[in-house]
Amino acid sequence: MQIPAEAIVFYALTAITVLSGLVVVTSRKLVHSAFALVFAFSGLAGYYVLLSADFLAAAQVLIYVGGILILILFAVMLTHRIESLDIRSETLQLLPAIAGCGAIVVLMLLAVYRTPWAVKEPQVLTQTAQSIGSLFMTDYLLPFEVASVHLLIALVGAVIIAGKRGGQ
Amino acid sequence: MIGLHHYLVVSAVLFALGMFAIITRKNGVAILMGIELVLNAANLNFVAFSRYVWGGLTGQVFAIFVIMLAAAEAAVMLAIVIAVYDRFQSIDVDRVDSLKG
Numbered sequence: 053m054q055i056p057a058e059a060i061v062f063y064a065l066t067a068i069t070v071l072s073g074l075v076v077v078t079s080r081k082l083v084h085s086a087f088a089l090v091f092a093f094s095g096l097a098g099y100y101v102l103l104s105a106d107f108l109a110a111a112q113v114l115i116y117v118g119g120i121l122i123l124i125l126f127a128v129m130l131t132h133r134i135e136s137l138d139i140r141s142e143t144l145q146l147l148p149a150i151a152g153c154g155a156i157v158v159l160m161l162l163a164v165y166r167t168p169w170a171v172k173e174p175q176v177l178t179q180t181a182q183s184i185g186s187l188f189m190t191d192y193l194l195p196f197e198v199a200s201v202h203l204l205i206a207l208v209g210a211v212i213i214a215g216k217r218g219g220q
Numbered sequence: 221m222i223g224l225h226h227y228l229v230v231s232a233v234l235f236a237l238g239m240f241a242i243i244t245r246k247n248g249v250a251i252l253m254g255i256e257l258v259l260n261a262a263n264l265n266f267v268a269f270s271r272y273v274w275g276g277l278t279g280q281v282f283a284i285f286v287i288m289l290a291a292a293e294a295a296v297m298l299a300i301v302i303a304v305y306d307r308f309q310s311i312d313v314d315r316v317d318s319l320k321g
Contacts, residue, residue, distance in 0.1 A: 056221065059222055062222045062226060064264065066226075066230055069230065070234070070237075072239075073237040075321075076241065077237050077240050077241040077244075077245075077257075082233075082249060082250060085250060085253055089253055089256065089257075092234075092257065092260070097265075097321045099227065100231070102222070103264070103270075104271065105267050105283075108267060111284060111287055115287050116287065119294075120256065120294045123295060124294065124298075125300060127249045127252070127281065127297070127298045127301045130283060130302055131305040144244060144277070145244060148243075149243040149244045153236040153240045153243070154236070154240050156239060156252075157233060157236045160228075160235070160236075161232060164228040164232065165228060169224055171223065171224055172273060174274065175271075184277055184281060185308070187277055188281070189309075192281055195301060198249055199288050199289070202288075202292060203288060203291070210296050211293070211299070212299075213302075214302045215301060
């Protein structure tokens with residue numbers, strides 16, 4: 053029996069993503085969590101490639117791995133004394149959290165497998181960047197502009213909040 | 221054959237992992253990482269539904285908006301973390317217990 057290449061890639065990506073996700077949430081050291089997050093985001097970019105969302109995969113790598121991850125690492129390193137090497141993160145309420153999240157997973161899996169999804173035959177792979185660009189300029193023009201203003205406001209707000217050093 | 225279900229299961233697991241981090245972590249940055257995992261799980265759902273059910277590019281456009289919002293959120297969160305650390309010498313969210321006023 054021949055295993056299709058798509059399945060091999062999918063399960064490899066699943067192993068990478070879920071294992072590094074586990075490291076993210078369980079690791080005692082914040083820096084380890086941050087670097088595991090790199091692999092989780094890269095695995096998700098791989099999923100996007102499998103789902104023939106090429107532009108989105110590139111955006112995921114550029115924005116998440118290249119941008120947000122760097123911001124998180126900055127936050128880790130600016131708020132702890134690097135030389136102390138004790139960048140640890142305590143956990144609390146372990147058992148209720150495991151029970152609650154397990155219940156959520158079970159419920160969602162039930163929903164996934166009970167619902168008769170109207171699955172269509174997937175289309176052939178095509179380049180998406182051009183169509184997404186024209187969607188942004190036609191159907192989604194207002195959300196696009198609102199998002200750009202939102203980004204500007206968030207950046208200015210971030211500078212103002214972080215700029216007030218020293219309290220008094 | 222890999223279908224819609226596989227992606228939905230992965231997404232559910234990622235969502236639960238992020239939820240777990242949000243519930244159990246005390247450190248503000250670790251909570252932010254949990255939020256990012258949850259947002260990514262939602263994104264994976266958007267793209268999977270867009271490919272297997274809807275067929276258009278709408279899901280991908282929404283995923284791009286989510287990435288945009290996550291970037292803005294991370295920037296603001298970093299600023300808040302730095303300001304809180306400046307004041308309390310800690311970013312454990314249960315130690316931040318006083319308001320201005």
